[in-house]
Structures are given as C-alpha cells and as structure tokens.
Amino acid sequence: MIRRSSTTNLRRKLLVAAASVACMLAAPANAQSSDYPKQPIKIIVGYPPGGSGDITGRIVADMLSKQLNTAVVVENVGGAGGSIGAQRVVSAQPDGYTLLVGANNEIAINTLTNPSLKYDGINDLTHIGLINSQPLVLVANPKSNIKTIDDFVRKAKESPESLAYGTSGIGTSFHLVGELINHSADIAMLHVPYRGAAPLTTDLLGGQIELGIVVLSSALPHIKDGRLIAVGTTELERSASTPDIPALAEHDSLKGFNMGNWYTFAAPKGTPDDVIAKLQAALRAGLSDPEVRKRLEDAGSRPFNGTEDVNDFLAKESAKFKEIVSFADLKK
Structure with missing residues (x-):
C-alpha cells in the first residue's frame, strides 16, 4: 500500500512539473506575439529597385511604419520572376518580421509554368490582404x-x-x-x-x-x-x-477581358494569428488613408481596400491563369 501511494504521489509531482515547464515554454511565445512589433520589420520585394513592385513595396513600408509605429525596411531580392524573393519569405521564421509584397507572377503564375519551383505561392504563405492592381x-x-x-x-x-x-x-x-x-x-x-x-x-x-x-x-x-x-x-x-x-x-x-498585375501582402505560413490580425488592421487602416491611396494611384495603380477576401480572389485568379497556361501550352 505504501509503495503504491508513493508511486502515485511521484507521478502527480512529475505531471505538475511537466505542466509548469510547458507553461513556461509557451509564455515567451505568447508574450512575443502579443507585444508585436518590438523590432524592425523587413518587407521582401522580388524585383529590382525602381519598378512597380518596388514602388508598391515602399508605399506599403511607409504605411506599415506609420500604423505600427516601428521601422520597416524594404529589401529587393530580384530574380526568377520574383520567385527568389518569395522563397526567402516562405522559408523565413514565422514571427511577423519578414513579410512579402508579392505580385501575381511569384504568387500564382510561376508555380503553374515551372514544376521545379520549390514552393506554392498561394498555399505556402499566409496572405494578409490585397494591396493594389495595375x-x-x-x-x-x-x-x-x-x-x-x-x-x-x-x-x-x-x-x-x-x-x-x-x-x-x-x-x-x-x-x-x-x-x-x-x-x-x-x-x-x-x-x-x-x-x-x-x-x-x-x-x-x-x-x-x-x-x-x-x-x-x-x-x-x-x-x-x-x-x-x-x-x-x-x-x-x-x-x-x-x-x-x-x-x-x-x-x-x-468583351470581358480583364487581367492586370496585382500585389498581395503575405507572411510565412505559421505566423501567429494575433500578429496576422495586427498586420491586417494596419493594412486596412493604411489603405483607407487618402494620402496612401493617392500615392498608389499616382503610380498608375488601383488600390484595394484591404477588406477583400484575399483567398477567394487568389483562387479565382489561379484558376484563370491555369486555364491560360493550359490552352497556350506554357508549362515547361
């Protein structure tokens, strides 16, 4: 009887200790996301400086910096039709500090035309919202x-x-x-x-x-x-x-012809939900700012509102691109 009681007590102590350790390990992660952002944010643009993607990225960086009261920098990672930059974000730590301003090429087209691409631009990223269409x-x-x-x-x-x-x-x-x-x-x-x-x-x-x-x-x-x-x-x-x-x-x-270049704001898959929510709120607030909208319009684009269903939009665009790639036989 004594041995059984001792064994039971020991098991209880071990369970309590394990639960305490789990809470301690979880606490920093929760704290890290709840006080986001606490360091500069990097936005990756998959094209060289000066182009429409770069201009969009820098407008988003300024907008995000104002909304989140933190430094936001743009890093141009050109090559492979935007895919190198997108891959950098797909592989980044999902903590909200490495984000992507991505165009339709690297998000939805390249994966259809290049089977050797190592990521899926729609499913391997968390899409925060639509920015603009040009x-x-x-x-x-x-x-x-x-x-x-x-x-x-x-x-x-x-x-x-x-x-x-x-x-x-x-x-x-x-x-x-x-x-x-x-x-x-x-x-x-x-x-x-x-x-x-x-x-x-x-x-x-x-x-x-x-x-x-x-x-x-x-x-x-x-x-x-x-x-x-x-x-x-x-x-x-x-x-x-x-x-x-x-x-x-x-x-x-x-009749009905409709195809432009659009840009989406995205984060690595697995980024905490509350961080995504903060970024979505910042995007929506920024895109409602008349000054931001004028900058995007002056650059020749049509701003979205940030409230659109981005996943539904991407699914429809991907289906359209897939049809074009099929009838034009563009798959490598």
Whole structure:
C-alpha cells in the first residue's frame, strides 16, 4: 500500500512539473506575439529597385511604419520572376518580421509554368490582404499604323502569325495577357520574349518590333510624347489615371477581358494569428488613408481596400491563369 501511494504521489509531482515547464515554454511565445512589433520589420520585394513592385513595396513600408509605429525596411531580392524573393519569405521564421509584397507572377503564375519551383505561392504563405492592381497596356510603334483596337484586330486577322508582340519574358503575366488576347480575339500573334522590359522598350521605340505588352505607368512617358501608341489597357475598365486610353474589353472580340498585375501582402505560413490580425488592421487602416491611396494611384495603380477576401480572389485568379497556361501550352 505504501509503495503504491508513493508511486502515485511521484507521478502527480512529475505531471505538475511537466505542466509548469510547458507553461513556461509557451509564455515567451505568447508574450512575443502579443507585444508585436518590438523590432524592425523587413518587407521582401522580388524585383529590382525602381519598378512597380518596388514602388508598391515602399508605399506599403511607409504605411506599415506609420500604423505600427516601428521601422520597416524594404529589401529587393530580384530574380526568377520574383520567385527568389518569395522563397526567402516562405522559408523565413514565422514571427511577423519578414513579410512579402508579392505580385501575381511569384504568387500564382510561376508555380503553374515551372514544376521545379520549390514552393506554392498561394498555399505556402499566409496572405494578409490585397494591396493594389495595375493595368498593363498593349502598345504599338507608330510605324505599324495601328492606332486603335479595331486596327489591331483587323491587322492580326488579315495577317495571321505575321504580327509579333514582345514581353519581358516567357511565362510572365505579360506573356499570359498576350496569349489571352490571342485566345479571346481568335488571332495568332507571335510571342517574342525579351530579357526584361528595358530591351523590349528599346526595340519598340526603334521599330524593331511592332507591338508590346508593358506596365501602363512605365509606358506613359513614351505614350505622352507620341513615340508609342496606346492600343488598349488590360483591365475590365479604363484606368482612372488614363481615362482617354480605351480598355481592350470595350472591343466586341475582347468583351470581358480583364487581367492586370496585382500585389498581395503575405507572411510565412505559421505566423501567429494575433500578429496576422495586427498586420491586417494596419493594412486596412493604411489603405483607407487618402494620402496612401493617392500615392498608389499616382503610380498608375488601383488600390484595394484591404477588406477583400484575399483567398477567394487568389483562387479565382489561379484558376484563370491555369486555364491560360493550359490552352497556350506554357508549362515547361
């Protein structure tokens, strides 16, 4: 009897001790997330400085710094269509101090076109909210005699496979837009991939290629000085910053056409729920600030509200991209 009682008491003491240790171990983690942030935050952008992704990232950094009263820095980790930067965040400690401003390429497209990619941009990240969407634009060199969407469709149908368009690379959102135009208008433009937007722009301005698909904000200076013709923008409605440029969707053969470059704000999977909640609140508050919205609009984009169902949006966009990749046979 004595031995049994002693054994029982010992077991109880061990259980109490184990519970105490578990509480002690859990306490720092809870404290760490509840007083977040207590150190600078890093935002990864998967593109070089100066582009639309970098501009969006820096606007978000300023917004977050103001809302959370902490330092926020942007680190540009370019390469592989944004995938290197995204992979950095996927692999980061899920503590809320390494975040991603990611575009549709590295979030939803690259995983469809590159089976060797080691992450899933939708499922391997926690998406905090949508930031903005930026239209692309189909532009033409003036020597092409393409001035309107009608001109473009007519020439493409009259000369099948002789009309070429350039983009900044195979499998990019720009390439997918071109293939969606082909599919929707029942035409067959040839795709000419370039190593980035700079050499494409040089050839467009020089007349070495007739058409190109580029970011609207980047093309605007050349459109305004008459060196490029804006045929049509790629989102459903005209851009607020360029109401005189028609949307491709206004043409009968391209009705419903809608595809731009969007950016989402994301954290490593496993980031504590209360940290995600703080970041969501900061994003929503920031995107409701008229000054922030004006900065995004001045950069040629359409701000989201931060209240949209980001996961539903990503699922629908991914399905659209998957369909384009399939009918254009873009999978490597």
